[in-house]
Amino acid sequence: MIILGIETSCDETALSLIETDGRKNPSIKILENVVLSQIDLHREYGGVFPMMAKREHAKNLIPLFKKLLEESSLVPRLKIKVESKRRKESKTLSTFNFQLSTILEREPELLKQFLEFIPTIEKPPIDKIAVTHGPGLEPTLWVGINFAKALGEIWDIPVEPINHMEGHIFASLVKSGEETPNSKHQIPNGEKIKMRDLEFPALALLISGGHTELILIRDWHQFEIIGETRDDAVGEAFDKVARIIGLPYPGGPEISRLAEAARQKNLVSEFSFPRPMLKSPDFDFSFSGLKTSVLYTVKKLPALEDKTKMSIALEFENAVTEVLLTKTKKAIKAHGIKTLLLGGGVVANIHIREAFQNLEQENAHIKIHIPKANLTTDNALMIALASAIRKAKGTPIVSEKQIEARGNLRLGKSPQHK
Ligand code: KG4
Ligand code: ZN
Secondary structure (H helix, E strand, O other): EEEEEEEEOOOEEEEEEEEEEEOOEEEEEEEEEEEOOOHHHHOOOOOHHHHHHHHHHHHHHHHHHHHHHHHHHHHOOOOEHHHHHHHHHHHHHHHHHHHHHHHHHOHHHHHHHHHHHHHHHHHOOOOOOEEEEOOOOOOHHHHHHHHHHHHHHHOOOOEEEHHHHHHHHHHHHHHOOOOOOOOOOOOOOOOEEOOOOOOOOOOEEEOOOEEEEEEEEEEOOEEEEEEEOOOOOHHHHHHHHHOOOOOOOOOHHHHHHHHHHHOOOOOOOOOOOOOOOOOOOOOOOHHHHHHHHHHHHHOOOOOHHHHHHHHHHHHHHHHHHHHHHHHOOOOOOHHHOOEEEEOHHHOOOOOHHHHHHHHEEEEEEEEEEEEOHHOOOOOOOHHHHHHHHHHOOEEEEEEHHHHHOOOOOOOOOOOOOO
């Protein structure tokens, strides 16, 4: 079965094609995985500007889809329809045009490109389309959903809505065949991957720009959020602290780079920031106080020299890591967790990765799965994989009469819950 994954929940336009053998423990081939990041465009606004992100997705989806088909090992050359066949089909196409115009009425640019390109090619052997329907920015989610619906309509392919966070969780289950130095952080296209099995109860720590959650997983797809942030998400805190000390968006990688440089120099931070909610009896987090503490500290400083920035980045990253680690350990203990999964953009952070790898070494009873660096930030491979895993484990797909963008979609709740 060949699955097309589509992801447009924020500022990455991403598409992926995978082939799964559909077994219970599936063997999956990555046919192609493409991501187009809009970060450079949003940087000057200091964050993601939703309407611009929506326009960019609409502009880029067809060129990216063309690239995906051209470069996938599955469809070696784009099959262009021969003229006579195309003419014969043009009548049927005009009925489609009407439906497509309705589906894509809010994305005129996408509709124009769609009609210029899609009818000129043969239907690729795609069996299912998996598309992110939430959580995320609703205007940008809609672009991906409408693109999926339009493709599904014209080629008669079923469309499955996927929770973005489920994708982030299961990205950690990708087991690459060979762990060569080159494949350590990247998954090459054309590679066959096995999915790791999961021992339950499992726990997922999701840390991204919009989420900080501890999710208890009692069995396949039985998610329960047992802890979450009460204010800022971890990635958001990284981004805000970066802005306070004059670093560009997105701040996570910038803070991480400075903190690593500080460690290389054996620098001991001159600052001491709080570890919010470290000892609270629940599994919740709070990061806004930590951010405010950085803000007050900076306000009191006469100048922000490079060494001071390093010192702030180091102490901030240490504080965040300590809180994440402590709360996760507590949840592991309380729920007798056998497997811990990490997911979300902040998992790209080297220090946080190392801290959790050490946790596995310290604790023989628990397996910890951390996704490869290029699978931590938003991508469509994780969306296609989430769909493949649902099929493999026999979990019914999320059924909705009409797939809709759900900005506040939560794991463990039916899609009706917003
Ligand atoms: O999962 P993601 O790509 O998008 C969301 O769904 O939010 O996560 C993006 C977040 C941003 O806040 C970014 O600053 C953060 O992940 N991030 C990092 C690092 N790389 C990305 N945070 C800390 N260290 C990093 N190396
Ligand atoms: Zn994400």
